[in-house]
Amino acid sequence: MSGLERKNSNKVFDGILYKYTIKSSSALGGLPASFNVFVPITASTSKPAPVLIYLSGLTCTEDNATQKAPTLFEAASKEGIAIVLPDTSPRGAKIEGEDESYDFGSGAGFYLKATKEPWSKHYNMEEYVLKELPQALKVAGLPLDVSRRSITGHSMGGHGALSLYLRNPGVFRSSSAFSPICNPTQCNWGKKAFEGYLQGGVKEGEAYDSMLLLAQVPIDKRKDVNILIDSGLADNFAKEGQLRVEEFAKVAMSNGFDADRISIRLQDGYDHSYYFIATFAAEHVHWHAKFLKG
């Protein structure tokens, strides 16, 4: 990466919310990339805050959850945790068709490493979130301890949070998700993304499928898996089969996972919207705090 610029800041819940832009992201093939970060007032150089990364869903930018789920910051302020919210895809790659659908291209990076031309040059949100974002936080000079990291997200971002966690043992202390795409090789959103971004199509996409990844966790490692999922029972995308949280739950309920560390909750009456996220955001932050501060 090169060129990190602080664009603006707002005080919220005693902490400060910053927006930064990386002028040239190496993971994203030289494109600029913006992210938001909430720093609690309790963070200081001598007492840096651990970091919870929040990944957004289809069509969103770094601003949607920032603006519509301020309960994230309320809880993070109480816990002394930072929240980092990246964008959902590269922007302005100038690839034909990039802006044609809501579920592919811009706003739909799927948190993977594209291997298929012409997407492979820019669409590497996995590396961006895993490596470049923590690097940018260090360059920013904020009082954060990126060695203590957890990850959460919504819908496509829930897929990102679960799959990055399960693909990279030891990087994140815990993972949670709101209405996540749990089993993307078996739903339309996931199939379209994998066929479009990956040379090997849906088959290659199995390596990003959280349900399959969960099933592959070695038995002796299962007790260390920390996952919280909330999904709404009035969620139309769930009804269409895009999320498949129940399939994920079936694997999660198999022997060897620690019941205190893995929790999947189907919430009566809630839909796929930010109202759902705002309602349960604080519980997720408090849950991650156990691992980030433990």
Added chain:
Amino acid sequence: MSGLERKNSNKVFDGILYKYTIKSSSALGGLPASFNVFVPITASTSKPAPVLIYLSGLTCTEDNATQKAPTLFEAASKEGIAIVLPDTSPRGAKIEGEDESYDFGSGAGFYLKATKEPWSKHYNMEEYVLKELPQALKVAGLPLDVSRRSITGHSMGGHGALSLYLRNPGVFRSSSAFSPICNPTQCNWGKKAFEGYLQGGVKEGEAYDSMLLLAQVPIDKRKDVNILIDSGLADNFAKEGQLRVEEFAKVAMSNGFDADRISIRLQDGYDHSYYFIATFAAEHVHWHAKFLKG
């Protein structure tokens, strides 16, 4: 009014958020008007919830605070209070110049009764909020007790909340505001609005000036005035002289007001944004609850 239609609903913080549209509003000269209402789960026909009206600021619709300050609903859910959020002006009056400025016409109704042509036919947000909105809530058949009403708002909506409260003793039990335009006859936003909407211009506007209205409360009635104001010390509009909260505070500090019932807080570091509202929304709801449930 005629024709009330429920457009959609979302569950949030255990309650239900509804959007309604009045097809033809009489206060607004026959135009349609939309509003949102949060109904707590504890409300029922035998135990109807009291109502807190939230008035938004310049450029906003009924959706901005609804989406960006869900902490309103979190606190309202805990207190068993409904929140009603109307739009900020008539829409589609087809008056020349209606959509030309951000601070006059559409999105800038100023919660008054326009007396100047051509605005007087449609721009009567005062009557809409005072009479038609409570009537619509009754027609909607929601379990609400509109006889127990309080009012809050932001910026221009803070002006609305304070001025409607002070102009109509006995209608609202309490009034609060975030970053309100307190003394509109002395600021650019207010002068432009009064000159544009009122035949008598700024002079006629004195009847809507909260600072002047507060000064006119009879001494023996001052102990009954319930007002809470939060304003940010990093608010650029305050620095430009648009709000004049300090002028309002000078009047409020005069003898005869009850120190337990009138509170004006200048909050360090906060600006004019929804991050500020989201941070303090719960405190306002809990404060109104004392009067709504007392």
